Amino acid sequence: MTDDLITSEANTVGKSGSPVEGRTVLSVEDLKVDFLTEQGWVTVVDGVSFDVAAGTTLGIVGESGSGKTVTSMATMGLVPSPPGRVSHGRAMLGDVDLVGISARSLEEHRGADIAMIFQEPMTSLNPAFTIGEQIAEVVRRHRGASRSEARRRAVEVLDLVGIPAAADRLGAYPHEFSGGMRQRVMIAMALACEPDVLIADEPTTALDVTVQAQILDLFRDLQAELGMAVVFITHDLGVVADICDRVAVMYAGQIVEEGDVFEIFADPQHPYTQGLLEAMPQVGSRGSQLSSIPGSPPEPWAMPSGCRFAPRCEHVTDACREQAIELVEIGLQRTVRCIRADEIGVAR
Ligand SMILES: Nc1ncnc2c1ncn2[C@@H]1O[C@H](COP(=O)(O)OP(=O)(O)O)[C@@H](O)[C@H]1O
Ligand SMILES: [Mg+2]
Known part of the structure; x- marks a missing residue:
């Protein structure tokens, strides 16, 4: 039934054992989403970009409120308007921009080319x-x-x-x-x-640990069989370790670090990622809460003008607060948004 989806040109094998063509099927570029609130327009997703290749799973991880769901909604052309608006960016599925197309053509793609599973x-x-x-x-x-x-x-x-x-x-x-x-x-x-692309937004969060493990196994098997590109949203790094090939860490509406899952776990560069990993009881365990980083994320209408993580960061210096921090490439398909990444990376 699904043989036709398994690419014959597969030349590498992903973590899930699935055929990986390396072909990017979904490319999200500089997505910006605002909501009209009592505080006026606030930007809740600010310049998010990522690619997902066929046969691979990208995990998007971050605390509650970091913008994971809004990112996925925007990618599916589902941001409720009003009160929301996608003020910038594209979500390219092949050569179709899901953000910019009409509701009618979007309906043709949703379900058939790109599908979403909600929490x-x-x-x-x-x-x-x-x-x-x-x-x-x-x-x-x-x-x-x-x-x-x-x-x-x-x-x-x-x-x-x-x-x-x-x-x-x-x-x-x-x-x-x-x-x-x-x-x-x-x-x-x-x-x-x-579908070529499946977006799953915390699909196991509401389930007990045993059922969650079964569903995650199911995801792995299905991906191996169908060769889909999967975006898996979770607040649980244990889940990321289990099923993702790559991971994007979100904080306060932005990606703060992205890379291969093994590299991120072995050598996290952003203090927030380091904090998340330290908050995990043990790599591979499930159900951990990302709660042990002191302090809480900024509200979208009160974003710090410099590094958004600065108020919670143990490595903060004056320079961190001076201006917005860019996401910079530090290796092959590896990015981090921290001007002190070099120093604190070495310190670990
Ligand atoms: N309909 C809405 N109106 C106003 N703000 C919203 C709306 N939906 C989400 N937000 C805000 O956007 C931010 C990101 O939310 P969300 O993407 O749901 O976070 P996550 O999925 O990472 O927990 C939060 O600050 C949330 O309050
Ligand atoms: Mg959510």
């Missing part, structure tokens, strides 16, 4: 329809499949995500499933049209 499945599944109807609807809309073809595809994908006796479950309603099974249904729906 809370009950907000995206319709309680009034059976899961069979909902999956079949997606398939009919995007593939022009007949009723029976769409039904067959629904069984196929429910089977793929490990729903037992899938054919018998088509007539069940969302509330009849457990949290973990509902999240599998969401994944099945997202995969039904074999």
